[in-house]
Amino acid sequence: MDFYFDCYSELSLQRYMVSDQPRTDAFAAAIQEVVNDGDHVLDLGTGTGLLAMLSAKSGAEKVYAVDQAGVAEAAKQIIERNHLSDTIEVIHSNATNFQLAEPVDIMVSEWLGLFCFAENMLDDVIVCRDENLKKGGTMLPSGVELLIAPVDSSLLY
Numbered sequence: 001m002d003f004y005f006d007c008y009s010e011l012s013l014q015r016y017m018v019s020d021q022p023r024t025d026a027f028a029a030a031i032q033e034v035v036n037d038g039d040h041v042l043d044l045g046t047g048t049g050l051l052a053m054l055s056a057k058s059g060a061e062k063v064y065a066v067d068q069a070g071v072a073e074a075a076k077q078i079i080e081r082n083h084l085s086d087t088i089e090v091i092h093s094n095a096t097n098f099q100l101a102e103p104v105d106i107m108v109s110e111w112l113g114l115f116c117f118a119e120n121m122l123d124d125v126i127v128c129r130d131e132n133l134k135k136g137g138t139m140l141p142s143g144v145e146l147l148i149a150p151v152d153s154s155l156l157y
Contacts, residue, residue: 027051027110027140032058034106034138042066044095044109044128045121049075049088051108056087063087064104066128068094095124103134 031051035041035058043052046065052075055063065075065088072092079088091098107129111121129139 023110024050027108028054030140031055031108034140035060036105037061039105040064040102042100042104042107042128042132044098044107044125045111046075046090047071047110049079049090051110052088052090053079053082053084055106055108056084060087060106063089064100065090066093066095066098068092095121095128098128099131103132104137105134106138106140107133108140 031054035055037059038061039055039059041052041055041060041063043049043055043063043065046052046067047069048071049065052063052065065072065079067075067090070092072090076085076090079085079090109121109125109128111125133139
């Protein structure tokens, strides 16, 4: 398990993920649409803090940016350099043992990874959601649809 989180501490991997323009733009649009002034947001698996910062810039009063990987330290520095430390609190913690004093309005988490389930993060996201999201709160993403197209290739088979 340490290897998994060590991999996500690598800034080159974080840069690769944030550079995925369609994914980043989709999260930015969704956050802009659902975050209202005064909302409290939990960004689980914050990485470099991008979704946390987008939430703060969309009007969130308080954002909790949680990550178990060492990248949480880099996120703290990036958030400070963007002058958002008053709104965003970076917390170095795992998802299953994390519980806020008060539930949040919105929980955002980029747990999709490769084919949505390959990283085995969904179970932890669900536990964290159940402990920290208000009844009737919003979860981003709120659903996933995985489409598979069979392929026949004489080169491969």
